[in-house]
Amino acid sequence: MLEFAILGLLQQSPMHGYELRKQLAQVLGGLRSISYGSLYPALKRLHAAGYVTTDEPAPGALLPADAPPLTGRRGKVVYRITAEGKEHFHELAGRSGPEAYDDGGLFGVRLAFFRHTAADVRLRILEGRRRTVERQREGLRASLARTRERFDRYTLELQRHGLDSVDREVRWLAELIDRELVDTERTPTDHPDPDRPRDDGAGPAGTGPGEGTGRPRPT
Numbered sequence: 001m002l003e004f005a006i007l008g009l010l011q012q013s014p015m016h017g018y019e020l021r022k023q024l025a026q027v028l029g030g031l032r033s034i035s036y037g038s039l040y041p042a043l044k045r046l047h048a049a050g051y052v053t054t055d056e057p058a059p060g061a062l063l064p065a066d067a068p069p070l071t072g073r074r075g076k077v078v079y080r081i082t083a084e085g086k087e088h089f090h091e092l093a094g095r096s097g098p099e100a101y102d103d104g105g106l107f108g109v110r111l112a113f114f115r116h117t118a119a120d121v122r123l124r125i126l127e128g129r130r131r132t133v134e135r136q137r138e139g140l141r142a143s144l145a146r147t148r149e150r151f152d153r154y155t156l157e158l159q160r161h162g163l164d165s166v167d168r169e170v171r172w173l174a175e176l177i178d179r180e181l182v183d184t185e186r187t188p189t190d191h192p193d194p195d196r197p198r199d200d201g202a203g204p205a206g207t208g209p210g211e212g213t214g215r216p217r218p219t
Contacts, residue, residue, distance in 0.1 A: 001109040002034070002042045007051060007089040008113040010081035014055070017043065020079065027112050043079060051085030054078065089116070096121045101129035123180050130173040137166045 002024075009015065009023050017039060024034045046052040055078040081089070093116050101107045107129050114122050140163045148156065 001106045002038060003046055003051075004089065004092050005109050005112070006039075006042060006046060006079075007081055007085055007092075008116060010052065010079060011086060011089065011116070014078050014080040016076060016078050028109060046085065047079075049084075049088075051082055051088050053080050053082050055080060093117045094121055096124040096128070098128065098132075100125045102132050119180065119184050123177065123184070126173055126177045126180060130170060130177065133166055133169050133173065137163065137170060140166060 005024055005028065006020060009020060009027065015023065017036065020043075021034050021036065021039050024039070028034070043052060047054065056076075093110075093113065099106065100110050107125070110117070110125060117125075140159065144156070144159050144163060147159070151159075
């Protein structure tokens with residue numbers, strides 16, 4: 001999913017490696033730590049597949065002052081997404097199978113780029129994630145019931161803490177799903193198009209009621 005996140009960021013603007021690593025950390029938050037040792041091989045694979053192209057900067061171009069020391073010129077290479085890369089990204093964004101929600105980290109990456117995902121796909125992913133977490137919750141409850149007599153209170157508290165975390169995630173997912181359903185069920189009249197002429201009994205712009213309709217004006 002690192003390649004997916006890279007392509008998603010490059011859709012916004014071209015970036016060099018340092019900018020990409022910084023943006024990945026901000027977008028993905030605490031989901032995972034992105035090292036240069038994983039970033040540059042991923043960029044190399046994307047470049048080999050034709051999804052990313054590179055631009056060499058003008059001689060003397062400088063990195064940001066807070067960028068770490070880098071060897072060679074790789075830190076100054078600017079990466080751009082290609083047309084094939086955009087097509088591949090949207091193909092990945094359209095997937096809604098278990099690979100999109102069974103793993104919490106991968107689900108988080110997909111969620112970070114939900115704005116690029118169709119509404120029906122978003123809903124399927126959220127519902128799939130909720131089912132996954134609900135199964136985890138049932139497993140934790142069963143485990144807690146079986147081991148209540150055998151473990152000390154500290155171990156039991158740890159299990160309860162895990163169960164509380166899963167409960168919170170189920171509630172959070174239910175809220176996200178409810179909002180998606182509300183957004184999906186909105187009719188076009190909820191968001192009127194300002195460029196669409198209103199059918200309010202008035203004639204064309206600049207005329208009054210009845211004008212331009214063929215009906216005689218009252219005298």
